[in-house]
Each structure stands twice: as structure tokens, then as C-alpha cells.
Amino acid sequence: MWTWFYRLASPPSVYALSGRLAPWLLAAAACLIAFGLVDGLAFAPPDYQQGDAFRIVYVHAPSAWLSTFAYMLMAVAGAIALIWRIKIGHAVAAAAAPIGASFTLCTLLSGSLWGKPMWGTFWAWDPRLTSELILLFLYFGVMSLRQAFEDPARGDRAAALLAIVGVVNIPIIKFSVTWWNSLHQGATVARFGKPTMVASMLVPLLVMFAGFMLFFVGVLCVRLRAEVLNRERLATWVREAVAT
């Protein structure tokens, strides 16, 4: 029953499939992000409290969401690879880590640019901000642990375990605005009941979410191809794929 899955998860088919998907994903992401940016920056109404500065949300919120999503993906892929010994999982985790770290950095930078006009400071030692910073350090830890071993298979497994341990930080990030008195505003979109945002502001935000998500998956495909090629460089199918 699972043979189709194993065939799909084998390095050559992942290499071929991600190569076929990547251009479509990236093209769709470019369209959505372009639309979302124009709609969000030019046509959405300014916030009654924050004025035009709120428009940073169109970059900040999707990157924040992806910074945690990429981490979860990395941990789940690592767990799958550890438990069922599906080695493509390690390749996915290794490919996702730098992208997730970049999104985390992007979140922190865009957040501090937003913080200057709103809170009067680039950085505050606030629970949400601190836990996001810890996430960045966790990414660094996982990435350098993977590199530290001479035997790459061992590095993969050690990094996967550390990624799983680090998952405890994800609920802390998510609920930090609820548990502590935070400067950071609470959830406005992902909540039970109606979002507390008017449709003309919300639509470009959702479009940006979708665009960032597709962008992430597209870049993941590209990085995964490089990762698979590097890992399988001694296999015959790579020689054939490179030769043609």
C-alpha cells in the first residue's frame, strides 16, 4: 500500500518533481505578492490608529507565520526521517532550515522597523520578540549541529533530534501575547470568530500570506534539488541527470 509513497519519496523522483513544480510555484508566488503589495500598500485604507505605518504588516505577519511554519516543517520532516528512516526527510529539513532562519530574521527586522514609529523603539525585551529571537538562535543551533559531524548521516539525525526538542518554543511564541502583558498586539486574523480587520485590509494580507507560502515552497523545491544532488552525488542517476 505504501509502495507508491516510497517511490515518490525516493531521491530521483523528488528531484524531478520539485524541478517541475518550482517554476510554477515561484511564478504564482510572484503574481500573488505583486498583487498583495500593490493592493496593500496603495489601496488598503490607512489604520485609524497607526496610519500608514501599519502597512508593514503585509510583510511582517506572513514572514512571522512562515518562520514558525518552516520550523515545524523542519521538525516534522526530521521526525519522519528519524522514525521511518526515510532519508529524504533529512534533505527536506536541511533545505528548510536556512529559509526559515531568513524568514525569522526578516520578521525581526521588519518588526523593529515597525516598532520605531509605534513603540518609539527598535527593540523591546518583550516576550513575543524574545521568543522569536530564541527561534533564530534555535535555527542557528540546528544548522551548525548538522555541519559539525564528519559523518553527514549522524549530523542529520542529531539535528533532527534537536529540532524536535526545540519545538517547545513554538507554542511559547504563539501564546506569548496572550500569556504575558505584551507590547505586541494580539491575534487579529487567526482567531475564533470574525477577524478584527476590515475586508479591504484583510484581503491583501491573505493574498500576501498565500504568496509567501508559495514562495517558501518554491524556494524549498529549489534548495531541495541542490540538497538531493549533493547528497546523492555518487549515485548513478545523478550522473545521468547531470550528463543530459
Next chain:
Amino acid sequence: MTIGLSQALGLVLRRELLLSLRRPDQLLQPLVFFLIVTTLFPLSLSPELSLLRDMAPGVLWVAALLAALLSLDGLFKADADDGTLEQLVLSGIPLGLIVMAKTLAHWLLSGAALVVISPLVGMALGIPVSAFGTMMLSLALGTLTLSWLGAIGAALTVGLKRGSMLLSLIVLPLAMPLLIFGASATDRAMGGESPAGALYLLGALCVLTTTLAPLAAGAALRITLE
């Protein structure tokens, strides 16, 4: 011959304690390091007691964190180098149990010792005697949690030549919540407020890591020793 689990736990614990007690210089090093680090702050910032008092909980916790990291580096190293660890892995005793015994022994001789000398440092930094109880309780819970977290880090880096830097990189982010709650508990007690909330959270973290960290560290050892 088969031995029960609690018996195995006791045997490994006893062995670890004996081995450590026969090298008293190595036991003292983290404590001296702790004292030296706390001395650096008055020297570098200001010897004024009112200023020091404000920073005392943070200073105490940062110093405890660094001292623990320094000693955790060797948690599995000696046993891994001479092959004892492999024998323990092959012995059929659950690996989590061995990790638990080794970590407990490590905590008894480093973390608990640190808690015992902490009033000395607290006095020097101007922490009022009324806050000593909270300070010691938070340090006791915190250093135990730290030992569990460090056991995961030490297990992940045991086979590496230059693992100590990486160990810090792995453990420090995970230990940050500990630092926040630990320092705030002492801070509240010094200000005359109830430190219960922060202490409960520290206790929760301690229970969480005591139950899960031995399993994670055992799995990590299996990966790095394979």
C-alpha cells in the same frame, strides 16, 4: 544476572558520585568559576551596592548558567572516550535511566553545591536575607532543569572534537525561559512581592524536563554513538 531498574539507577548513580568525589579539584572548578564570574560584575560595572542589588538576580543566574555549561561539557566525555558509555549502552539497561543517573549525579555535585554557596554571593551582591529562600529554591529548580537540558546538549555533541562551543549554542536558547523566570522570582522576592507564579513555572519546567529530557538525551546518545 539481571538487575532491577531502581537497582541499576542506584549503581550508576553511586559509580558517578564515587568517580567525581575522587577528583575533588574538578568539583571545585565550576564553583570557583561561579564565584569569579560574579566578582567580575562589581569590578566592571560599579561597586555601589544599590546598583548591584538591582542587577543581583540576573548576575547570579547568568553566572550559574555559565558555570553549569562549563561542567556539562564533560558529562559523557570521559565515559565515551574510554568506552564505558558503549558498555553501558550495550548492558540492556534503558539508556534514559543511565542518562538520568549520570545527570542526577552531576546536578548533586554541581547544581546543588552551587545552591549551597549562593547565599555567599547573594550577600556580596546585596540581596536581602529575606529573599534568600526564594533565591535558593529558584536556583535549585533552575539548575536541575539546566542539567537536564544540558544532558541533551552534551549527548548530541559527545562525539565532536570541538563540541563545547556548540553545546553552548544549543543549550543557551533553550535555557532562556529559565533565566527569565528564575531571575524574576528572586527579583519579586526582593521587592516584597509573592514569587509564587515564577516559582510554579520553574517547577513546571523542572517536571517537564525531568520526565522528557532523559528520553531525548538517551535517543541523542544512540545517534552519536552509533
